[in-house]
Amino acid sequence: MKKILLYLAFAYLALSLQALFFRGVKPDLALILVCFFSLKHGGLKGVTYGALTGMLIDTVNGFILGPHILSKSLAAFLIRAVRDNIFQWNILINTLAVAAMSVVNIFIVYICLETFAKISFVNRPWSISAGEVAYTVAASLALYAFFRPEQENGPVTLG
Numbered sequence: 001m002k003k004i005l006l007y008l009a010f011a012y013l014a015l016s017l018q019a020l021f022f023r024g025v026k027p028d029l030a031l032i033l034v035c036f037f038s039l040k041h042g043g044l045k046g047v048t049y050g051a052l053t054g055m056l057i058d059t060v061n062g063f064i065l066g067p068h069i070l071s072k073s074l075a076a077f078l079i080r081a082v083r084d085n086i087f088q089w090n091i092l093i094n095t096l097a098v099a100a101m102s103v104v105n106i107f108i109v110y111i112c113l114e115t116f117a118k119i120s121f122v123n124r125p126w127s128i129s130a131g132e133v134a135y136t137v138a139a140s141l142a143l144y145a146f147f148r149p150e151q152e153n154g155p156v157t158l159g
Contacts, residue, residue, distance in 0.1 A: 004049055007037050011053045015060060025128055027135035030057060031075060031105055035098055035140070036147035038076035039083055050076035063119070067112035074108065075101040091144055098140040102133045 014029035030053050038046025054069035061068070079097050086093055106129050113119040 003041065004045065004052070007033060007049055008052055008056065011056055015057065022135075025131035025135060027139040028102060028105065028132065029136075029139060031072065031102060031136060032098060032140045032143055033147075034072050034076050035079045035101055036143070038080045039089075040147070043077060043080040043084075046076035046080050047073045050074075063113060064117045066116070067109045070112060071105040071108035075105050078104065091141070091148075094144060094148070095137055095141060099133055099137045102136045103129075106132065 011030045011033050014033060018026050018029055034046065034050045034053050037049045041049075050072035051069050054067075054072035055065070057068040057072070058065045079101055082097055083089060110121045114121060
């Protein structure tokens with residue numbers, strides 16, 4: 001419980017940093033935290049943390065409650081499912097998984113907002129979403145050394 005609260009404080013800090021330092025296209029630091037938490041602490045705790053982080057984001061955004069809860073929970077579940085089926089987890093697989101989860105996250109949020117809040121993303125250029133994925137991948141590479149998951153038989157090596 002203490003770890004989830006600590007990570008929620010990190011998520012709140014990440015959202016604050018995103019709002020303070022980035023305008024327009026920004027990395028999804030909360031998604032990175034959800035992915036790393038799920039990798040370190042398992043699927044159920046990861047999904048719980050993803051839902052709590054998503055609820056924090058949805059309450060801050062002020063649109064409707066649910067899109068980020070669903071997307072972050074699903075990202076936590078999927079990344080742990082991928083981790084359980086991969087023998088050697090390394091920085092390349094981590095980067096590809098975070099990129100895939102970023103794309104899944106964006107699509108789920110878009111679909112939910114368009115369906116339930118009638119907010120259309122039809123005229124939004126794809127370059128914004130591609131930039132968000134690229135920034136999220138770059139941030140995950142920068143944070144990999146701090147949050148890297150451990151193997152069953154020891155820590156992951158970068159080489």
